[in-house]
Amino acid sequence: MKRFVDELGEPYSFHYVLRCGESVVVSCPVCGGAAEISRHEDAEGCGRGRVRCSSCSYRADEPASDLRFAASGICCACELWFNESVTDSRQFTQKHIHIACPNCGADNQVPLRVLPGGRVFGSVTEKGRDPMFGLPLYFLSQYKGTPIWALNRRHLAYLIDYISADLRIKPQGPMLRAASYRLPKALKLAKNRSGVLKVLLRLRNLS
Numbered sequence: 001m002k003r004f005v006d007e008l009g010e011p012y013s014f015h016y017v018l019r020c021g022e023s024v025v026v027s028c029p030v031c032g033g034a035a036e037i038s039r040h041e042d043a044e045g046c047g048r049g050r051v052r053c054s055s056c057s058y059r060a061d062e063p064a065s066d067l068r069f070a071a072s073g074i075c076c077a078c079e080l081w082f083n084e085s086v087t088d089s090r091q092f093t094q095k096h097i098h099i100a101c102p103n104c105g106a107d108n109q110v111p112l113r114v115l116p117g118g119r120v121f122g123s124v125t126e127k128g129r130d131p132m133f134g135l136p137l138y139f140l141s142q143y144k145g146t147p148i149w150a151l152n153r154r155h156l157a158y159l160i161d162y163i164s165a166d167l168r169i170k171p172q173g174p175m176l177r178a179a180s181y182r183l184p185k186a187l188k189l190a191k192n193r194s195g196v197l198k199v200l201l202r203l204r205n206l207s
Contacts, residue, residue: 004165006178009080012155014124014131016081018049019072024151026135028053034138034206037130049132062132070113071099077106079174086112103176124149139203143196146186150203159183160200163193
């Protein structure tokens, strides 16, 4: 029997992956090849998204317009990462602000960050498009009408290990959620394991 111990938190959310220095792989709108979205610091020191295709010359940067403000960090109570917009102009001059965790409501003191106005606080859409440039993910397919997608090869390896396991174990810890929390129910069912795994293995074979 294959056992799999899940990961705590939400390590495969779009913005968390970029914030950790990894890339999200999307389909290039020009050649259809694998393009990568990554995060870089611009001249003003703001973290911005950038997409580059290694197969052709396509490249684009996240648009910078009016500045926006955000507070993000690991909650001191539930230990889940959050990223919240800040709209109170009285806080814009502060380096650190108090903000309630959107997951558990605990008060946190975190740095205030200045962002380009084009920044989107969102997740991958139901159809598998990234929330920053609106491009379809490269590792994208479906099983019986349910979308199956992975942000990058590390995320894809996690999904293969999770789906192929006979026994899935939630790890011990103070966090309320595991990485599998947001997976569609249809992908978790034992009766769908074989079909979903075949789709994931096909995605892994993409060049």
